[in-house]
Amino acid sequence: MNDAGTPNLGTAQWNEVGRARPHESAVLHVLGQATYTDDIPEIAGTLHAALGLSNRAHARITAIDLEQVAASRGVVAVLLAQDIPGTNDCGPIIHDDPILADGLVQYLGQPVFIVVADSHDNARRAAKLAKVDYEDLPAILTPQAARAAASYVLPPMRLARGDAENAFARAPCRAKGELYVGGQEQFYLEGQIAYAIPGEDRGMHVYCSTQHPSEMQHVVAHALGLHSHHVVVECRRMGGGFGGKESQSALWASAAAIAAARLRRPVKLRADRDDDMLVTGKRHCFHYEYEVGYDREGRIVAAKVDMVTRAGYSADLSGPVATRAVCHFDNTYYLSDVEIRAACGKTNTQSNTAFRGFGGPQGAIAIEYVIDEIARNLGRDPLDIRRLNFYGRLERNVTPYGQTIVDNVIHELVAELEETSDYRARRVAISEYNRTSPVLKKGLAITPVKFGIAFNVTHLNQAGALVHVYVDGSILVNHGGTEMGQGINTKVMQVVAHELGVDLERVRATATNTSKVANTSATAASTGADLNGKAAQDAARKIRDRLAAFAAAQFGGEASEVQFAADTVFVAGREVPFSELVAKAYLARVQLWSDGFYATPGLHWDPKTMNGHPFSYYAYGAAVSEVVVDTLTGEWKLLRADALYDAGNSLNPAIDIGQVEGAFIQGMGWLTTEELWWNPAGKLMTHAPSTYKIPGISDCPEDFRVRLFKNRNAEDSIHRSKAVGEPPLLLPFSVFFAIRDAISAVGGHKVNPPLNAPATCEEILKAVAAVEAAQDA
Incomplete structure (x- = not known):
């Protein structure tokens, strides 16, 4: 009890956020009763x-x-x-x-x-x-052809820091090459x-x-x-x-x-x-030409990359996608002297658009390819080269676009995953397996993730919400986010329930509607729960403050000492049911509904200089994947995957783990099986499930270990949580590089396999043939 005789009900005793709650529509999904647009009863005359x-x-x-x-x-x-x-x-x-x-x-x-x-x-x-x-x-159909013809939907962009040319001249070692990463439906x-x-x-x-x-x-x-x-x-x-x-x-x-x-x-x-x-448009495919300078330990001292993407026939969102690719080329690595160029190639194909990650995965995979190459050139474990180049805590912690990283946990996160996945022991075991297996080769890779959270365009980082408390104590929330299965409604409902101290069953979310919350941003950029959760919290807090003031006036004590928890209002030694207080407040003409608003603070970005503070915070993660590849057929299997993801102080661990699992498999599909192919006439030939291969249940690893990293967001996000929509899609980089590692074993890890994505069976066989040819040369 506190001095006023009210129980101290902190989060240790009662909490609606941070709990593993099922998706608010889960039962409706299972029963087939969830209404989608095509399920709306048609009006006569439709x-x-x-x-x-x-x-x-x-x-x-x-x-x-x-x-x-x-x-x-x-x-x-x-x-x-x-x-x-x-x-x-x-x-x-x-x-x-x-x-x-x-x-x-x-x-x-x-x-x-x-x-x-x-x-x-x-x-x-x-x-x-x-x-x-x-x-x-x-007709121009490929990004390479667009570059050759200088066909662009927007002017090319460039981000540079330091003096890359002089740094290259001083670099003891250099490597250069090219890479193609396909799009995704x-x-x-x-x-x-x-x-x-x-x-x-x-x-x-x-x-x-x-x-x-x-x-x-x-x-x-x-x-x-x-x-x-x-x-x-x-x-x-x-x-x-x-x-x-x-x-x-x-x-x-x-x-x-x-x-x-x-x-x-x-x-x-x-x-x-x-x-x-x-x-419709897809994820942008990218073609890269890269060059890197590094010392004999494997530390990058200079880097250049020239990226061109297939934008399609119109601009759509290609500019922001390319911008995010530029800003994610560094991933988890400090690049002192770097030049990054990106161009949006105008092609006579579908106008490519947003896709989970929004250019971030395409930017980050290029530097991971470079790191993988450096490690093989030096005969080192790629994890050691990655760790050597990580951003630091107090130095080597400023990105090429000028944002200081203040929340870096990649060192601790990767160290934890390295230990829990038995990475080192498995590396030794795989080497022994490959030594005695001439056809089947195993590969292992660990890859990290640093992903910036916010819209590239500053003004989009805003949201609104409405919260209504009805006379019977039930609560309705409406916000500007849209529910696409990711659980945004569930999380927002938890935030509102937590703020008003009620059980989640009291709260219901309604359809997103432009006549309720106006001028909303897209539910994208992994900001849905961040923005709309804060807006709903703001609305609920206003109602709570009005109810607290009313309770104090009715029963005594200070409004600041009134507590809301477990469907009860604790005021001046009394325990008043929430619904009872609401009914009394209505009779006293207390406003029981409110709007809420949130705008992410501290963001700024100059698109001309490509410099600023575009992200509110970073989400981190890492994954270890083990594969086996048949070097005669190009077939492969993911044997085990371990993923550790930084969701901050998770609003709902069950939903967040599900999001990580789904993103991992979706990203794996992008990098391995989901090939988009246009014929010479420009027709997309992979336009149905019969020709376009998304991962099936048999492609998921039997041993799939996903955990959330214990952390608390350094920024004042909603309950110090972190976004979980897009960043986990980068975790299956580990699958792609494990496949490359297995192919590399064909040549005793002396040759860098020229592997493009998606790493289909055909691409794997091409890479195997290239390694064998280089070995024989």
């Missing part, structure tokens, strides 16, 4: 739309005949670019991304027209009947979909599977020639997003709304998987 797609990569449309389309069974309307009442654009930053092609097609699969029919199947069948004549134009379980319902006075309500309702609101309003207040965009949940529904849901939302506004009837536009993959 029509269905499909997109007519180009079959050229780059061409002018010389003639288009849509008579058979319009006459097809069930067709109500066919719409072209000239039928758009407002702006024909859905680009998120630069307005170079038409909703419908208008005379010029720039990739194979670009939407040219919208068919609206009485059923989904009738609309799709009709869309295939168009007759279009083209005048073909030269988001492959969300729920495809792109929008359902637009016209309302009174030109209003439009759009249900959309999107990570960015506010941007969809803006795009739809512009396409219809309306103001934002005419448009409401709502999303209860997505069946996965991974970045593919950040900006590129705009095409589907605007197309559905255009048709609904024209016909004054509800219109649903649902993409089949083939159309989805043909139309």
Whole structure:
């Protein structure tokens, strides 16, 4: 008891944050009762739309005949670019991304027209009947070709520190080479979909599977020639997003709304998987040319990298993606003299977009490739070279872009993982295994992660929330984040429950809706729980403070001494049930709802100098992977994976561990099996599950050990937690480098295998052949 006679209920006695709670929709998911956009009951008179797609990569449309389309069974309307009442654009930053092609097609699969029919199947069948004549134009398909042609969607960028040229001249050892890392399809379980319902006075309500309702609101309003207040965009949940529904849901939302506004009837536009993959952008593939100078111990003294990415035909989010790649090239390593160049190659392919990691993985894998090469050149264990180059605590702790690292735990984290994974002993055992195994070769690798958390663009780091406490003591929370399976609603509910001292069962989260919280940022950049959790905490705290003041006035004592815990309010020696206090407060006309707002402090960034403090904090992690490779077939198997991830003071360990596991397998797929392939005509041939290979359950290691590193965020994040969305996707770098290690064993670890990603069986065999050829030379 304290001096006022109130029990001291600290977090040791009661806590709603930090508990391993199930996902708030878990039961609904299992029972098939969770409502996704396609599950919303259709209003009478609902029509269905499909997109007519180009079959050229780059061409002018010389003639288009849509008579058979319009006459097809069930067709109500066919719409072209000239039928758009407002702006024909859905680009998120630069307005170079038409909703419908208008005379010029720039990739194979670009939407040219919208068919609206009485059923989904009738609309799709009709869309295939168009007759279009083209005048073909030269097409650029690869980032290398874009570099050769100086074809860019944005001016190339450069970040430099120190004097790389002089540092190279002084370096005792040098290495140079090139690397290609492919893109990745988001492959969300729920495809792109929008359902637009016209309302009174030109209003439009759009249900959309999107990570960015506010941007969809803006795009739809512009396409219809309306103001934002005419448009409401709502999303209860997505069946996965991974970045593919950040900006590129705009095409589907605007197309559905255009048709609904024209016909004054509800219109649903649902993409089949083939159309989805043909139309939408993916993770950016990267081509690198690198050079590194290092001393005889393996310490990097100079580094240069020139990266070019396949942006696609329009800018989309390629600029910020390339910027993040530049800012993550250092990963966990101090680079004193460095020059980093990046260019966004304009190609006649889908406009690539956000994908979990948003350029960070593509930047960091390049320096890991370099470190791996240095270790092999010196005959050292790669872990020793990595550790030698780690950022320091008090020195060697400033990034190339000028941010001082104040929360570095990579030394302790890697040391813990090295010990718990038995890394050194397994390294010896694998060497012995490889000595007596001529065909099957095992490989082992440990790779670290440092990932900056915040949006590249400072103003996006803000969020709002609403919290309502009802007379019966139940609580409703609405925030600007979107739920795509990652558990943001669960975490925000825990934050609100904790702040008001109630059990989680009292709290419910509602659909993200632009008419409730306005001007929201995308749920992206791993900031969803950080931003929206803080905003919801702010709203709940205002209500708690009002209730505390009311309780003190009613029962005595000081408002500052009133405590809320375990569904009870402790005031002046009394224990008042939360619901009872709320009912009394309502009768006394105390405001029981509030808004909340949060803006991440301390961020600044100069895009011209590429210098500043772009990140609120860093999340750290490391993983050890062991593989076995069949050097005759290129087949391989992940035998064991150990991952240790810094989630700070985790809001929900169960959800966070699940996120790490999922990110690991998704990242492993990107680097090993998920190959995107365009034919010479520019058609994406891997546009279905039959040709595009995401990891299956058999690809997961039987021995999969994931733990959270005990830490507490140095920054004042929500309950000192850390983001868990994107950073763990870098952990399976260890799988890629374990495969490279196994291939290297073919040549006694004397040759650096030229392994590109994804490390498919074909790429593995090419690398094996290269090692054997170098050994024989």
